[in-house]
Amino acid sequence: MKKVMLIILDGLGDRPHPYLKHLTPLQAAEIPNMDYMASKGILGMQYPIAPGVPPGSDTGHLSLFGYDLERDYPGRGIFEALGEGIELDEGVAFRANFATVSERGEELIVEDRRAGRISGHDAEALASTISGMSLLDGDVEAEFVHTLEHRGFLILRGRQLSSQVTDVDPHEEGYPVLEPLPMVADERAERTARALKEFLARSYVLLRDHEINRRRMNEDKPPANFVLPRGASEPIEIERFGDRWGFKPAAVAAGPMYKGIARALGFEVYQPEGATGLPDSNFRGKIKEALNLLDYFDFVYVHMKGTDVASHRMDPSLKVKVLERIDLALEDLIDPPEDLLVVITGDHATPCTIGKHSGDPVPVMFYGSGLPRDDSTNFHELDASMGGAGWFSGKDMMKLILNYSNRSLEYGLRPLPKRTWYIPRREDLTPLRI
Amino acid sequence: MKKVMLIILDGLGDRPHPYLKHLTPLQAAEIPNMDYMASKGILGMQYPIAPGVPPGSDTGHLSLFGYDLERDYPGRGIFEALGEGIELDEGVAFRANFATVSERGEELIVEDRRAGRISGHDAEALASTISGMSLLDGDVEAEFVHTLEHRGFLILRGRQLSSQVTDVDPHEEGYPVLEPLPMVADERAERTARALKEFLARSYVLLRDHEINRRRMNEDKPPANFVLPRGASEPIEIERFGDRWGFKPAAVAAGPMYKGIARALGFEVYQPEGATGLPDSNFRGKIKEALNLLDYFDFVYVHMKGTDVASHRMDPSLKVKVLERIDLALEDLIDPPEDLLVVITGDHATPCTIGKHSGDPVPVMFYGSGLPRDDSTNFHELDASMGGAGWFSGKDMMKLILNYSNRSLEYGLRPLPKRTWYIPRREDLTPLRI
Numbered sequence: 078m079k080k081v082m083l084i085i086l087d088g089l090g091d092r093p094h095p096y097l098k099h100l101t102p103l104q105a106a107e108i109p110n111m112d113y114m115a116s117k118g119i120l121g122m123q124y125p126i127a128p129g130v131p132p133g134s135d136t137g138h139l140s141l142f143g144y145d146l147e148r149d150y151p152g153r154g155i156f157e158a159l160g161e162g163i164e165l166d167e168g169v170a171f172r173a174n175f176a177t178v179s180e181r182g183e184e185l186i187v188e189d190r191r192a193g194r195i196s197g198h199d200a201e202a203l204a205s206t207i208s209g210m211s212l213l214d215g216d217v218e219a220e221f222v223h224t225l226e227h228r229g230f231l232i233l234r235g236r237q238l239s240s241q242v243t244d245v246d247p248h249e250e251g252y253p254v255l256e257p258l259p260m261v262a263d264e265r266a267e268r269t270a271r272a273l274k275e276f277l278a279r280s281y282v283l284l285r286d287h288e289i290n291r292r293r294m295n296e297d298k299p300p301a302n303f304v305l306p307r308g309a310s311e312p313i314e315i316e317r318f319g320d321r322w323g324f325k326p327a328a329v330a331a332g333p334m335y336k337g338i339a340r341a342l343g344f345e346v347y348q349p350e351g352a353t354g355l356p357d358s359n360f361r362g363k364i365k366e367a368l369n370l371l372d373y374f375d376f377v378y379v380h381m382k383g384t385d386v387a388s389h390r391m392d393p394s395l396k397v398k399v400l401e402r403i404d405l406a407l408e409d410l411i412d413p414p415e416d417l418l419v420v421i422t423g424d425h426a427t428p429c430t431i432g433k434h435s436g437d438p439v440p441v442m443f444y445g446s447g448l449p450r451d452d453s454t455n456f457h458e459l460d461a462s463m464g465g466a467g468w469f470s471g472k473d474m475m476k477l478i479l480n481y482s483n484r485s486l487e488y489g490l491r492p493l494p495k496r497t498w499y500i501p502r503r504e505d506l507t508p509l510r511i
Numbered sequence: 512m513k514k515v516m517l518i519i520l521d522g523l524g525d526r527p528h529p530y531l532k533h534l535t536p537l538q539a540a541e542i543p544n545m546d547y548m549a550s551k552g553i554l555g556m557q558y559p560i561a562p563g564v565p566p567g568s569d570t571g572h573l574s575l576f577g578y579d580l581e582r583d584y585p586g587r588g589i590f591e592a593l594g595e596g597i598e599l600d601e602g603v604a605f606r607a608n609f610a611t612v613s614e615r616g617e618e619l620i621v622e623d624r625r626a627g628r629i630s631g632h633d634a635e636a637l638a639s640t641i642s643g644m645s646l647l648d649g650d651v652e653a654e655f656v657h658t659l660e661h662r663g664f665l666i667l668r669g670r671q672l673s674s675q676v677t678d679v680d681p682h683e684e685g686y687p688v689l690e691p692l693p694m695v696a697d698e699r700a701e702r703t704a705r706a707l708k709e710f711l712a713r714s715y716v717l718l719r720d721h722e723i724n725r726r727r728m729n730e731d732k733p734p735a736n737f738v739l740p741r742g743a744s745e746p747i748e749i750e751r752f753g754d755r756w757g758f759k760p761a762a763v764a765a766g767p768m769y770k771g772i773a774r775a776l777g778f779e780v781y782q783p784e785g786a787t788g789l790p791d792s793n794f795r796g797k798i799k800e801a802l803n804l805l806d807y808f809d810f811v812y813v814h815m816k817g818t819d820v821a822s823h824r825m826d827p828s829l830k831v832k833v834l835e836r837i838d839l840a841l842e843d844l845i846d847p848p849e850d851l852l853v854v855i856t857g858d859h860a861t862p863c864t865i866g867k868h869s870g871d872p873v874p875v876m877f878y879g880s881g882l883p884r885d886d887s888t889n890f891h892e893l894d895a896s897m898g899g900a901g902w903f904s905g906k907d908m909m910k911l912i913l914n915y916s917n918r919s920l921e922y923g924l925r926p927l928p929k930r931t932w933y934i935p936r937r938e939d940l941t942p943l944r945i
Contacts, residue, residue: 447526447864447865449871450526450533452893465893465896467872467896468902475563476561476562476563477562479563479870480562480565480869483865483869485563485564485869485870487682487867487868488564488580489570489584490678490742491677491678491694492677492678492682493677494694500682506681507690508617508618508689508690509618509679509690509691509711510617510690511619511712511715
């Protein structure tokens with residue numbers, strides 16, 4: 078049985094770009110280590126959720142980790158909060174960006190969904206201005222926490238709240254801010270929509286007139302005069318990854334949402350020095366940390382966010398640079414331990430040409446001793462589409478990982494009263510006593 | 512409409528092997544007939560159950576035959592018993608190997624899951640020693656039947672028994688014999704576990720002290736001092752293959768389990784002279800028999816076990832030899848009748864490098880006149896992974912077979928009250944009478 082390192086390069090998949098002579102970033106980048114691994118391992122293509130369905134970063138990950146999104150997806154906000162170590166017992170959590178809006182009649186138009194990628198002290202100060210608000214005559218308390226760049230999350234604490242409300246964020250610039258609507262005819266959903274509307278109206282007044290935003294406007298920077306909640310989310314029971322797949326798992330990640338997902342699934346989470354969740358992150362430090370963690374864990378998930386950031390900025394040259402820096406970091410995996418399976422893929426495609434997640438397939442590579450082989454010589458979309466691992470659905474990823482790490486249990490065998498897909502650990506078996 | 516010959520080469524799929532210059536057995540073997548068929552037919556890759564899931568030989572077959580394992584799988588034991596012509600009305604059947612165990616404290620450690628591949632008179636005599644035992648104060652009767660080599664099956668006859676008990680066989684040498692546990696909180700499952708434990712304890716005493724085992728130990732052979740039941744199984748209603756897919760089916764097989772599956776699904780079963788279920792089987796005789804049967808049947812399933820036996824022995828050279836002998840036998844199919852579709856695949860991969868079933872994909876070949884074409888020139892994993900039949904799930908195999916034999920019914924048409932996937936036989940239609 079092998080140990081596993083699963084490296085997720087966020088938003089990895091891409092399309093040909095005119096600035097790259099109509100190559101994809103993976104094709105244009107100088108990535109000799111990944112190419113070497115491709116020539117020795119096997120490639121394939123996976124649709125993280127389903128063909129043509131663009132995953133969110135949360136849903137793409139959950140599906141690749143082998144969870145059923147219809148049953149096991151609590152909404153995004155919970156993961157954002159857990160990423161900052163905040164657990165929610167009662168209430169609803171939302172992902173929420175700082176944004177720039179303008180008034181047009183009675184509507185608010187979204188001018189910039191990221192308020193000029195505001196960050197640092199400005200974002201912190203504005204967040205504390207709108208946090209701690211008491212809503213619905215004191216029944217509900219709103220907490221707003223800033224995380225990375227323009228990102229944050231909103232928690233509504235209180236009883237009788239529900240995640241069944243629509244997004245306020247229209248997800249498109251030039252569109253109006255949306256009214257939160259109950260998705261079911263249900264008192265809790267209506268209450269939640271009311272509380273959220275109250276929060277939006279009051280926080281808009283506080284943000285619009287805030288001295289930081291006046292200063293930003295004098296400096297010709299877009300003011301962060303609104304927050305756009307989305308991804309309402311309630312706590313639910315999710316089976317721990319370790320129980321589901323028979324691993325003792327750890328995660329190396331810097332982005333709050335990714336740490337949050339990992340914590341929600343019972344991973345131990347590590348963030349090495351210099352790991353930022355940005356294109357300048359310490360990729361090498363992450364791989365070194367992951368290799369060290371393999372002494373204590375048998376599944377290490379490594380998340381690299383930089384590729385996706387470059388894609389959202391629609392900057393293919395930056396994505397090429399990020400891929401090349403990641404490739405340097407992978408040098409330490411070229412000659413991996415005999416008992417290690419390395420898997421490299423993305424949680425979704427983010428084509429630089431469109432600057433957002435797409436439903437395109439994502440290249441995947443399995444690397445390690447004893448695997449099948451194919452004809453691939455390079456790690457990119459074209460070779461992957463003809464690779465020996467074929468085309469598969471992200472929900473099958475964990476079963477393929479069990480298979481290629483020689484951990485899968487033959488269908489029909491049942492050493493444990495509970496159905497498992499993996500060969501059980503010896504200590505979980507009940508010996509016959511005579 | 513064509514007739515169909517479906518040839519299952521057990522455990523066909525494989526991985527590159529260092530002894531074969533890092534080729535797979537299919538790549539290393541001299542198989543001019545299969546290669547010729549590949550160049551004229553179309554190849555593909557199929558996951559018999561699902562990506563990454565290692566099938567058992569029973570579950571792999573059932574899935575390829577188009578049955579839903581969640582609903583139609585009775586457990587393995589029934590098929591073993593049916594292979595010997597024994598039908599079970601009431602009770603539970605288990606597959607059970609002779610094994611060698613040693614005592615360590617209160618536990619029994621499995622030293623050899625096959626008791627040195629014991630066979631012949633020794634196995635028969637030991638089987639009769641432990642057969643006919645009366646359990647649970649006479650409520651349950653145990654029957655043990657030896658089949659091939661170290662293999663056999665155990666039947667517990669009686670009322671109020673259940674197949675919802677875990678395997679006693681730990682499936683790994685060096686592991687302890689496992690206690691049979693009820694998989695549901697249910698009086699019948701608990702009773703079955705109790706009856707099984709009584710059988711194990713009493714048969715261990717009889718086998719341990721048996722003169723045959725004393726003699727085997729004197730000859731430095733591992734004693735067959737235990738039987739390892741697994742795959743508890745109860746009779747269930749399974750739709751007949753002929754009704755499900757519109758064929759009149761026959762099977763050519765020698766291994767007991769495969770004959771049992773075929774009988775359970777309503778195939779007529781034939782075992783030509785010299786067909787043994789082993790690497791030295793009479794492959795040519797099987798193909799000749801299958802060709803003859805096509806005069807009376809329109810679907811003939813041919814099972815060849817030798818490839819899987821070589822894989823379990825982790826002997827890639829033997830697998831190459833078996834493939835080459837099978838290839839010679841296929842000479843009679845090179846120039847097939849105009850109305851015949853030949854399909855060659857495996858029920859699972861058994862890589863010689865790991866010596867057990869894996870969840871790897873399995874090559875498949877469709878051969879006959881009027882088929883689509885692809886660029887394949889050789890029958891092996893690499894060409895198959897780029898073949899014109901693509902990648903598909905084993906559960907879709909029968910629908911593809913209906914299609915390539917020009918028997919499938921257009922979706923939405925309904926000439927019969929019952930939904931069928933095939934064009935009905937004329938005699939099954941109800942003419943309007945005026």
